[in-house]
Amino acid sequence: MGKKGSAGSAGSAGSAGSPSDTGVLNTLVNNLTNGPQGALVFVIYIAIIGLVIWLLWKIFSGSVEKLKNEITTVTVGNEAVRAIERRTGTTASYTDQEYKEFADQLYTAMNGPTTDEDSVKAVMEQMKSESDLARLEKAFGKRDSSWNPFDKQTGLSSWLHDDFRTAKEMEEWVNAPLRANGIKKQY
Numbered sequence: 001m002g003k004k005g006s007a008g009s010a011g012s013a014g015s016a017g018s019p020s021d022t023g024v025l026n027t028l029v030n031n032l033t034n035g036p037q038g039a040l041v042f043v044i045y046i047a048i049i050g051l052v053i054w055l056l057w058k059i060f061s062g063s064v065e066k067l068k069n070e071i072t073t074v075t076v077g078n079e080a081v082r083a084i085e086r087r088t089g090t091t092a093s094y095t096d097q098e099y100k101e102f103a104d105q106l107y108t109a110m111n112g113p114t115t116d117e118d119s120v121k122a123v124m125e126q127m128k129s130e131s132d133l134a135r136l137e138k139a140f141g142k143r144d145s146s147w148n149p150f151d152k153q154t155g156l157s158s159w160l161h162d163d164f165r166t167a168k169e170m171e172e173w174v175n176a177p178l179r180a181n182g183i184k185k186q187y
């Protein structure tokens with residue numbers, strides 16, 4: 001009972017405070033809540049709902065981005081390449097410049113709303129060892145999509161999974177060609 005009473009007095013004290021300062025505000029509130037101005041209130045509600053949806057979407061798309069990066073363990077650095085080469089006992093078949101050209105070929109094949117599957121497969125067929133694939137991932141690094149503004153700074157594995165959505169597609173154009181060359185790593 002005491003609790004209820006104190007809450008009530010606090011509320012009335014707040015709303016009664018300094019009426020002269022809030023004349024403009026009161027007029028605004030009256031305009032928003034009375035008669036024909038109801039439409040304006042409706043518009044403001046819609047704007048607020050839109051803002052909330054936009055924020056949720058931004059958060060969600062950010063989460064998707066992080067998840068994609070987790071899936072990939074992307075961006076193989078020099079140390080990671082050496083570790084893979086030690087573990088698998090393999091060495092590079094190409095020069096750094098050639099890996100860069102392979103990576104650029106993959107990027108060109110996948111960037112944009114469509115995919116040049118044959119071009120992707122052609123690169124995979126030229127990977128002869130785990131070392132080659134690690135060096136290819138390193139050369140690819142993290143790249144931005146030039147057409148999807150939300151697809152930024154993702155590595156080769158993310159790019160492949162974006163363009164080859166089903167296991168069947170990934171098998172045909174990526175995984176089977178790699179296995180055919182004795183490479184164990186699969187996407």
Ligand SMILES: [Ca+2]
Nearest residue numbers: 110112113114
């Ligand atoms: Ca694409």
